[in-house]
Amino acid sequence: MSSAKSLRPGEDLALATAAPRSASPGFWYMGAIAAGAWLVFAAVVSFLPDIDDFDRTGLLARIAAVSGVVLALLAVFGPAVPRAIVTRVRHAGPWLVLLAAAFTAWELVTAKFTILPRPFFASPQAMLEVFTDDWPRLGLSVGHSLRLLAGGYVIGASVGFVSGVAIGWSRAVGYWAHPTLRLIGPLPATAWLPLAFFAFPSSYSASTFLIALATGFPVTVLTWSGVASVNKAYYDVARTMGASERFLVLKVAIPAALPSVFVGLFMGLGASFSVLVVAEMMGVKAGLGWYLQWAQGWAAYANMYSALLVMALMCTGLITLLFRARDKLLAWQKGLVQW
Amino acid sequence: MVTALAETPGLAGASLDVLGVSHAFDLDGKSLPVLDHVSFHMEAGELVALLGPSGCGKSTLLRLVAGLEPPSAGSLLVDRQAITGPHPSRVVMFQDPTLYPWRTVRANVSLGLEARGLLRTRGGRVDDALRLVGLSHFATAYPHQLSGGMAQRVSLARALVNDPTLLLLDEPLGKLDSMTRLTMQGELVSLWQRNGFSALLVTHDVEEAVFMANRVIVLSDRPAAIKADIQVDLPFPRHRGDPRLADLRREILGLLGLDANW
Numbered sequence: 001m002s003s004a005k006s007l008r009p010g011e012d013l014a015l016a017t018a019a020p021r022s023a024s025p026g027f028w029y030m031g032a033i034a035a036g037a038w039l040v041f042a043a044v045v046s047f048l049p050d051i052d053d054f055d056r057t058g059l060l061a062r063i064a065a066v067s068g069v070v071l072a073l074l075a076v077f078g079p080a081v082p083r084a085i086v087t088r089v090r091h092a093g094p095w096l097v098l099l100a101a102a103f104t105a106w107e108l109v110t111a112k113f114t115i116l117p118r119p120f121f122a123s124p125q126a127m128l129e130v131f132t133d134d135w136p137r138l139g140l141s142v143g144h145s146l147r148l149l150a151g152g153y154v155i156g157a158s159v160g161f162v163s164g165v166a167i168g169w170s171r172a173v174g175y176w177a178h179p180t181l182r183l184i185g186p187l188p189a190t191a192w193l194p195l196a197f198f199a200f201p202s203s204y205s206a207s208t209f210l211i212a213l214a215t216g217f218p219v220t221v222l223t224w225s226g227v228a229s230v231n232k233a234y235y236d237v238a239r240t241m242g243a244s245e246r247f248l249v250l251k252v253a254i255p256a257a258l259p260s261v262f263v264g265l266f267m268g269l270g271a272s273f274s275v276l277v278v279a280e281m282m283g284v285k286a287g288l289g290w291y292l293q294w295a296q297g298w299a300a301y302a303n304m305y306s307a308l309l310v311m312a313l314m315c316t317g318l319i320t321l322l323f324r325a326r327d328k329l330l331a332w333q334k335g336l337v338q339w
Numbered sequence: 340m341v342t343a344l345a346e347t348p349g350l351a352g353a354s355l356d357v358l359g360v361s362h363a364f365d366l367d368g369k370s371l372p373v374l375d376h377v378s379f380h381m382e383a384g385e386l387v388a389l390l391g392p393s394g395c396g397k398s399t400l401l402r403l404v405a406g407l408e409p410p411s412a413g414s415l416l417v418d419r420q421a422i423t424g425p426h427p428s429r430v431v432m433f434q435d436p437t438l439y440p441w442r443t444v445r446a447n448v449s450l451g452l453e454a455r456g457l458l459r460t461r462g463g464r465v466d467d468a469l470r471l472v473g474l475s476h477f478a479t480a481y482p483h484q485l486s487g488g489m490a491q492r493v494s495l496a497r498a499l500v501n502d503p504t505l506l507l508l509d510e511p512l513g514k515l516d517s518m519t520r521l522t523m524q525g526e527l528v529s530l531w532q533r534n535g536f537s538a539l540l541v542t543h544d545v546e547e548a549v550f551m552a553n554r555v556i557v558l559s560d561r562p563a564a565i566k567a568d569i570q571v572d573l574p575f576p577r578h579r580g581d582p583r584l585a586d587l588r589r590e591i592l593g594l595l596g597l598d599a600n601w
Contacts, residue, residue, distance in 0.1 A: 233437045240405050241451035241501055242427040251453070255441045332441045332481045 030093035031075030037100035038068035044104050045125070048112045056125040056132060057111070063128075064103070071096065122302035130306040137291070138310060144286035145276060145314065148204065152211025153272050157265060160216035164223025164264070168257070169249055181220065189214035189275045193282060203283035207276070214275040215268035222267070226260025227253050259333060262326045269322060273315050288314070352384035352537035353418045353428065353504035355404065360413035361562075362399055372562040373399050376413070379556060379565060383418075386531050386538045388548035391558030392595065397541045400563070401509050404539060405431045417505060427451055427501040432511040436490035438482040444493050445469065445478040451501040468496035471530075488519035495527075499534075506531075508540040512547065524551055525576075532575060545595075549587045550577055557594050567594050 042064035050057055078086050103124060109115040111123035130138070166173045167181075189210045200206035234252050243252070280289025288311045295303035362374040373396035381387050389397045403410050404417075406425040415422040417429065430451070438447045448465050452458045469475045472492040482490060491511060498506060508527070512520045528551050531538050542548050548555045549571055557567040569591065573583055592598040 231437070233433060233435065234439060236405075236407055236431070237433070237437050237497075238450065238454060239407065240425045240427070240429065240431050241454050241497075242425070243454035247454050252439070255439070258441070330441075332483070 026078075028075040028078050028090060028093070030097065031071050031078070031090070034093055034096035034100065035068045035072035035075055037097050037104075038064050038071060041100045041104045041107070042068060044107055044112070048108075050111050050125075051114045052111075052118075054111060054123065054125045054129070056129040059132070060125045060128050064100075067100075119299055119301050122305050126302035127306050127309075130303050134303060134306075138307065141286065141288045141291040141307070142310060142314060144284075144290075145280065145288045145311075148207055148280070148284065148287060149211060149272060149276050149318075152208040152276075153215050153269065155208065156212035156215030156272070157219050157268060159212065160219030160264065160268065161223050161261065163216075164220040164261070165227055165249065165254060165257075167220070168224040168227025169253060181217075185217040185221065189217075189271070190278050193278070197283050203279075203285075207279035207284050210279055211272045211275050214271040218267035218271060219261070219264040222264030223257060223261045226257030226264075229260070230256040259330060262322075262330065265322060266319070269319060277311070351504060352535055354383045355381040355505060355537065355539070356416040356419070357381075357400070357404070358414050358416070360400070360403065360410045360415060362396070362403065362408075362411045363562075374403075374410070375562040375564045377558075377563065377565055378413075379568065381537060381539065381554075384535055384537055385554060386528075386540065386552050388540045388542055388552035388555045389558060390542060390545065390548045390555055390591065390595075391563055392560055393543055395558050395561050396563035397558055398509050401431065401507050401539065401541050404505075405429055405507050407431075427455065428504045429507060430498040430501050430503045431507040431509055432491075432494055432498045434510040434513045436482070436487075436494040438485075438490055438493055438497075440482050442482075443478065444474060444480050444482070444485070447482070447493055448496045448500055450497055464500045468500045471499065472496045488515055488523065491515060491519075491523070499530075503536050506536050506538040508538060508542075510541055510543070513542070513544075520547075527551065528575060528577075545588050545591050546579075546584075549584050549591070550579060555587075555591065557591060567591075 042061050045057060045064060046061035074081065074086070074089060078090075107124055110118075110121055111125060163173075163177065167177045168174075192210055192213065193206075196206040196210055197203060200209060230253055234256060235248055238248055238252050276287070277289040277292075280287040281293045284290060288307055291307045292304055292311075295301070295307060357377055357379050360374055360377045361372065363370045363372045365371075377400060379387075389400060391397045399408075402408050404415055404422065406422045406429065422429075438444075439450070442450075445465060448468055449458055449462070452461055452464065466475065466478075469478055472495055474489060474492055474496065477485065477489065477493075482493070485493065494511070511527075512523055515523065524547055527538075540548070540552060552571055555567075555569045555571060556565055557569065558564065559566045569587065571587060573581065577584065589598060
């Protein structure tokens, strides 16, 4: 694996941690338990009578049964499946058991015995029905939300990054920007909502502005602090070698500040989510926030829960993307948090 | 481990004149003098050690020679030209390697060429310098993967690609373990001998100064003034056990008031 030529320090360590924690190719007991749990869930769904007419009970039972069968096959014929997949699935084993148990309990207290009052508590098949029947509207909402979020976030992050570098680098910029930032920055972006909605020509542009504002503040502050705390000796080294000011900013200050910039981008993303949802509930007539509001208006609680689930997946997906980008750019850093 | 840079058979060293240099820091509105009328001349190709107690201002003097700061009074000349700012012919090797953690070893060594836009035409020098310090196999490693001695070697290679005529060494071996330090002292001396640059070495290690340098300039406590200027007229390679080195060491320790238990 490591010829003498390419031997690097720390490589032995990397190999040791990367080595797969032996997915022993034998019988997978946890998989068998999970398979049993999902089959029990399937049986509960199909054989106990529903309290009401649910359209998707059959489909839910089939999905649960198929899951159980697939898990059973994996438990027995694991070695025939590519090892990478087996390792991942086996790692998820205990979670698969817990999920099946939770689904069964949820099914029992809602669709079967209505221990939790309807319509506030939706059953699994009711939520499944939202995905099978209302997916065009949900998908469109995700698209609208992503478009609005991306516009505002990119503007806010770019402006925040540039102004953070400028404040950190130039004393003159800092003199004027610092008091402004201190006064305006901590103000929650949602406080601008009434003002923004009449100052901007459309609720869409107003929301873009608010999202940019919410993103821009943490990105500015953390970029600034990253640039300001760069080891001064890094500049001395570059200056003695004939570096221009431009080189000092682009090739020394910014790369050195990047870990801090990413903390800002992460915080900005979180802030942008909350502004996005508020903006969509208050003015923009599209997106997941609007869908939530709309579903609540019609007392369509299953739709509301589904939208919440989709929103959670969207947010965690975006944060995962950000962390991936960071891992790629900051591979030189030790001890990065794994998202 | 040390071999000559193939493409540079004999770089000329620069001469240095330090003329009545005084310097003071501004500390809470009060002026703190660190250098007091320091004057000396350094011939081209010399290796001069600046020796003095900790915090006496010798590193400050080196920063002035590097052009990182202007002196409060006096002037500094390299090859009879006034020093007005930093220049790649006067690179500094600092006590800390100060490698950029986001750059690989190779990219760190390329820094000077990249900063001056010479990477495309003279990129081969990077590999030469890495070979020179014996780290060719580590070109793609990141600084956090290196030991202290290896990092300091990379820092040396990063200085050498700039073809310095006056290499400024700011206690470059001060933080290394004693075995690595001894090895690198020998390596620096033979590098200096082969390449012909001048070198100014700041150190507080008396033995290091007399082992490596042609001349040892002993500085007083802050504000630093020159106490003595001692020729070390011994040929290279030197032997650490040489009784003449021991005599010089005792003499210098005496100047520093540290000979009580000798």
